[in-house]
Amino acid sequence: MNGLSAEEQRERLAELDPEAVAELEADDEGDDHDLPDLPNADAYDEIRMRAAPNPNGPWHIGHARMPAVIGTYAERYDGSFIVRFDDTDPETKRPDIDAYDAILDDVEYLGFEPADVIRASDRVETYYEYARDLIELEGAYTCTCPGEEFSELKNAGEACPHRDKNPETVLAEFEAMVDGEHEAGDIVLRVRTDIDHKNPALRDFVAFRMVDTPHPREEAADYRCWPMLDFQSGIDDQLTGVTHIIRGIDLQDSAKKQRFVYDYFGWAYPEVIHWGHVQVDAYDVALSTSTLKEKIAAGEYDGWDDPRVPTLKSLRRRGVRGEAIVNAMVELGTSTSDVDLPMSNIYAHNRELVDDETDRAFAVREGVRFDIAGGPDTAHPPLHPEHPDRGERTIPVGDAVFLEPEDVPEPGERVWLKGYGPFGREGDTLVYTDESIAVVRERGVPVVHWAPVEESVSLRLRTMDGDVACFAEPGVREYDPDALLQFERVGFARVDAHDDRETTCYFTHS
């Protein structure tokens, strides 16, 4: 057997023990991805998942987890996912009209395409239909108890007086809700679950309530009777063929509540996975859309793509590839405990994606000026050290250069200007010494990056810690906005804009 190739061994094994081969192949498969298998995946013809954001602002980094994971699952199982905006609260969690498109942009940036995009606020009539059906099945009742009173009864495991109304009465009262004949707080429609269920969270929850504030979307502005998340989401998951739901641990009880509705209708509940919260390091601000919104409105940040802000728009502007974020998110898996995602992880994935194809350039931060004496007129460092075939840059040196303060040699010491040549410091002048590269290899002369004074480009490097004034080599102006560069010994940066005075780049990571 040892004399055979792996292929032959496997064929041979197939004859002897087909099941063992299947197992081997399953193992091989397992090495290709980090995410665990979807529960009970074989039971479904097509895997269907959904991202159900509340459109209250552009996404922060944590939001990337949902599309990253369900998009990856969809690809792996040859299934699909939809984006469904759960925008059924026009007041407390009022949708931001711009957020719908902003979120879809973010999904695209991550590299995924939803099979469909729907908005709950377009589907209110549908929810009404199912509510009517549920009422007829005696699965829901209208209730005018003040919230606090009901809460007390519920905690005691006691039914309120409205629970036993007949369906005809309930239906009539519900139609009055639909017609907007009530005001917020006056009446709700409750699902009849189990009033003394041992878990108080599951007892007769609210399915519809009145909201006085019109929905910001014109198409939905006339509705006053709005479904609650647990009802709306449950109906939609069934209607859109969702087979697997992933959601946060804060919604752990949702499935249990929705099962009561599913049971009334005779539906099978989808598979469900709960995961914990994601926390990201490296930022001063919390991963919270509402907090970000406040601080941006207050002028503390320039906008949703300010480099100091933990949003996807910010990472995008900084030149981080969506794929890097996806890779990092997929590595987090789907565990129920809270997880910390270090930004260094996203950076490591990004570096892996971009390092090989990114041109190199020089940018000097807070440059110190030195005159140059001797040496060739131009320097020709390669565009990429590992790909000399891609060509080289041309930097006109002029008669002075900038060095970073940390790279300044002591008087009498030498320094190798990268891609240019060896110099010794005499006062404020760097004098060309015409030595070979051996001084670097054998004598340990430091190799530093530099920029010419005369033909330098003023460059503003926007970083998470604020803006840094730099001088860059002239070739930087040739790159179109959106290009990625690696400033040698500084780090990666995305070219953002050029104007008459300066070039702006966003720092990606080291």
Added chain:
RNA sequence: GCUCUGGUGGUGUAGUCCGGCCAAUCAUAUCACCCUCUCACGGUGAUGACCAGGGUUCGAAUCCCUGCCGGAGCACCA
């Protein structure tokens, strides 16, 4: 108070269902060395974990009990 649900190196993850191949996998991180006209990339090595205590067993990260610590829900928010 009631009800869920977790706890593997700094971080994430594999292993836990069906105890032994686990003196615990892989990645990232940090440090060192090598490579190098970058502090990038690449290579080598090091660091570093089964929440605690009992029990069952020839054998426990894995099963049982207790404790400790954490997260979540009990909204006319999502």
